[in-house]
Amino acid sequence: MSPIQKTIINKKTTNKPIWLMRQAGRYLPEFRKIRKLNPNFIKLCLDDNLSSKITLQPLKRFELDAAIIFSDILMVPYGLNQEVVFKKNFGPELGPINLERISNVNEDDFLNKLNPIYKSIKKVKENKLIINKDLIGFIGAPWTLLVYMINKFSPKKDLISDFFKDDILIKKILIILEKFLKIHIKKQIENGATIIQIFDSWAGLLGEKDLFNYIYTPTTNLVNYVKSFNVPVVCFPRGIKNYKNFCEIIKPDVISIDYDVNPISILKEIQIPVQGGLNPNVLLSDKTNLKKEVLKYLDIFKDHPYIFNLGHGVLPETDPMKVDYLVKLVKNY
Numbered sequence: 001m002s003p004i005q006k007t008i009i010n011k012k013t014t015n016k017p018i019w020l021m022r023q024a025g026r027y028l029p030e031f032r033k034i035r036k037l038n039p040n041f042i043k044l045c046l047d048d049n050l051s052s053k054i055t056l057q058p059l060k061r062f063e064l065d066a067a068i069i070f071s072d073i074l075m076v077p078y079g080l081n082q083e084v085v086f087k088k089n090f091g092p093e094l095g096p097i098n099l100e101r102i103s104n105v106n107e108d109d110f111l112n113k114l115n116p117i118y119k120s121i122k123k124v125k126e127n128k129l130i131i132n133k134d135l136i137g138f139i140g141a142p143w144t145l146l147v148y149m150i151n152k153f154s155p156k157k158d159l160i161s162d163f164f165k166d167d168i169l170i171k172k173i174l175i176i177l178e179k180f181l182k183i184h185i186k187k188q189i190e191n192g193a194t195i196i197q198i199f200d201s202w203a204g205l206l207g208e209k210d211l212f213n214y215i216y217t218p219t220t221n222l223v224n225y226v227k228s229f230n231v232p233v234v235c236f237p238r239g240i241k242n243y244k245n246f247c248e249i250i251k252p253d254v255i256s257i258d259y260d261v262n263p264i265s266i267l268k269e270i271q272i273p274v275q276g277g278l279n280p281n282v283l284l285s286d287k288t289n290l291k292k293e294v295l296k297y298l299d300i301f302k303d304h305p306y307i308f309n310l311g312h313g314v315l316p317e318t319d320p321m322k323v324d325y326l327v328k329l330v331k332n333y
């Protein structure tokens with residue numbers, strides 16, 4: 001059994017496996033080199049030779065316990081025929097939402113568009129670098145995808161003012177998303193993903209009264225779906241105010257915490273395996289501070305099943321040498 005599966009399934013506490021959100025990405029010169037030659041990000045994700053190669057890049061450098069497939073949560077709206085483009089130094093921009101067009105997409109259309117992602121997973125799975133390690137497949141949570149699909153841009157500050165105006169549209173999109181996210185999960189597992197992570201990057205935008213409709217109910221359906229394959233499911237509801245309620249209602253196998261929560265309260269309140277927490281900014285500070293912060297998380301979760309990770313993705317300006325130092329700290333703990 002892989003180190004991460006031991007932590008999740010056997011609740012082992014004596015090893016602290018590690019992988020990092022956005023471990024394949026812009027802080028790696030070898031990624032930037034490929035990216036420069038491939039200005040169209042969606043096309044890059046759909047090039048199974050390149051995307052499998054990028055997925056493995058961090059494993060060549062660091063002693064990580066998992067690879068996460070190089071793709072994006074917005075590949076699902078793209079598969080549903082909504083226009084998605086990634087603009088340099090700006091992030092994603094989505095086209096107008098056309099319910100009729102989205103409703104007309106069938107499973108074959110969707111799979112035809114996204115098939116290279118599954119091919120890429122299969123390729124990674126066949127590589128010797130992944131032996132006894134996990135291959136993490138992922139989806140965006142329905143709420144976070146809805147945010148991008150309706151808002152069109154990253155909601156860095158706030159959602160557009162009329163976000164909730166068309167209740168019928170929102171309900172219909174959530175139903176369509178559930179159907180296609182299940183297909184996307186199934187395909188990733190069939191091709192070799194051994195863990196599924198659900199990214200709810202914008203969970204923090206909702207107030208308490210909206211959690212049931214937009215997060216608890218739709219995400220529970222997907223968590224249960226992943227569990228039906230006997231594959232562990234990790235939830236990352238970034239910015240959610242009450243992690244304890246989230247875990248009790250949704251029951252993921254692992255909860256991935258962001259850097260705004262107090263890890264000591266998490267340890268007291270939550271029984272399931274925990275992942276993450278370290279602020280990615282700490283990787284921009286000096287080694288002394290990095291060591292202090294890494295040890296803080298390792299000490300707090302010393303007797304708890306814990307997968308080391310960050311509280312959000314690795315920042316593009318991170319020095320790969322610092323990542324190397326971090327991985328070694330965790331491995332030698």
Ligand code: 1CP
Nearest residue numbers: 021022023024025068069070071072073091154199201313
């Ligand atoms: O070179 C570039 O400009 C592309 C940068 C980039 C990369 C490397 C984007 C654009 N996506 C990715 C890959 C990616 N995205 C991965 C796989 C690689 C890995 O983790 O190592 C994963 C898991 C994601 C997931 C993702 N995409 C999330 C959830 C996690 C999170 O960061 O909160 C979100 C919100 C996205 C949307 C997205 N895609 C890209 C950007 C810059 C964003 C975020 C924009 C925003 O802030 O709203």
